[in-house]
Amino acid sequence: MSSHRALRSAGAVPLLSLPSPPPRRRAAPSARPRAPRPAPARRPGGPGRVKKGKKAAPKRRGQPLDGLTAATEEEAEADWRAMRGLPPLPQNDDDDDDDEPAALAQQPPPPKRKRKAEGAPIMPVRASKRIAARRLEASAASTTIPLPSPAAPPAPAAPAALPAPAPAAAPPAAAAPPTPAANALRSRNDPVVGANGFRLLHPQHHFVRGTDQSAHLTMSFTDNTQPGVTQFLRYTPRGPRGGAGVAPAIDWNAAADIAKLNRWTCQVLKRHGAASLRPDVTHFTPGERQWLRDYGRRLESDLTNNGTAVPSREEQARAFNARWAGTVVEPGNRQAGRTRPTRTSHSLESEIYRSKLYPDSLRGRR
Structure with a gap:
């Protein structure tokens, strides 16, 4: 059953028979117009509103922004002169823009910097200033030429002194033996020389075991303490410590006695400044x-x-x-x-x- 039939059977008034409400009347527009609603501020160069699924076209660079106007050359020139503190240019519409303004052309040129006098010395600073001053004084003194006074007569020249007689030539002295260096070495064939004119008059002897070598216990030499006099030095065996007893004779077969003799020879030569003997190797035959x-x-x-x-x-x-x-x-x-x-x-x-x-x-x- 439809709804209308149900209502009729219930004794209700059908909806179509109800009176319709009066239509609503709009208010008369006021005499003062309403201000338009401001649009939301957009970022300059922004994409703006973008529909779903579409990309906003990018705004070309160099295009003037909304609300801004391009300045003319006259306005830019006026702003620049205001920032520099210069007077504004006179307005002359008849002149061409490319011509130079009359006021700018009438301005005097900027003053030139004074050049320093040529040839003036440039004095340095700090410590080198004193050195440069001394050099200038020395150069001035060297270039100054003293002029003789016209009133003063020239001084007579002093007579040349006679040369002094040459001293008599001294007799040639014997050449002193060279003093060896501290780290110098010599061979057995080199002469044994030392400090203060020391010279050994025979080859250095090296003591060995097995044979009697008493003839080599005496060393003969010369030096500057007694020029021209041959001096002798003989080895004397020492006794036991304390000075008691007789010194034992040299055992020519004992290695200790032979080593003591060679050590004594080296000590004597070292005290007189002789060079050390280079270790010499005797090869096997x-x-x-x-x-x-x-x-x-x-x-x-x-x-x-x-x-x-x-x-x-x-x-x-x-x-x-x-x-x-x-x-x-x-x-x-x-x-x-x-x-x-x-x-x-x-x-x-x-x-x-x-x-x-x-x-x-x-x-x-x-």
Whole structure:
């Protein structure tokens, strides 16, 4: 059943029969117009309102903004002159814009800076100022030429002095031996000289074991303390400490006594300023090497056949020096005429291994 039928059956008045309300009347417009609603401020150059799904077209740069007007050249010139504190330009509409204003052309030119006088010295500052002043005074004094006074007569020239007679030539003196430097070295062939005119009159002797060398216990020399006089210095053995007892005789087979004699010789030369002796090496001769080969074979035979232990390096060095120490190197060798020194166990062992003088079975045994 429709709604109208339901209402009719209930005795209600149908809606269509109700009177309609009177129409609403609009108010008459006032005489004062209403101000338009201001639009929301937009950022200059902004995109503005953007519809959904579309991008706003970018505003071109260089285009004048809303509400701003471009200034003319006259206005820009007037503003610039106002900031600089210059008077405004006169208005002249007849003149062309490109022509220079009459007021600007009538302005006097800016004053020029005065140039310094040429040739005037530029004085520096601080400490160099005094130095420059002294240089100027010195240059002025050097360039000043003194003029003779016309009233004063010229002074007579002094007579030239006669040359003094030359002194008699002194007799030539003997050349003094050069003083060696503190770190200088000399060989056995160099003369032994030192300070204060010291000169050893014989070669420096090197004491060795095995032979009596008492003739070399006296050293003869000359120096400036007694010019032209030969002086002597002899080694005297010292007794025990305390001065009691007699000094023992020199044992020419004792290594301690031989070392003491060589040390005494070096001390005497050092006290007189002589240079140190360069360590000289006496090379092994073929005869010495052959003796060591035979000695090594004999030691190997005693060890193999008899079971005799190999002697130590010190005992081998004593056996070698008993045969060769103090002897003179034969002619035809590298160092002919030189006295063979006393070999140490280290030098002997080095020569045995370097020249392979011993059999392989004895290597490494001490």
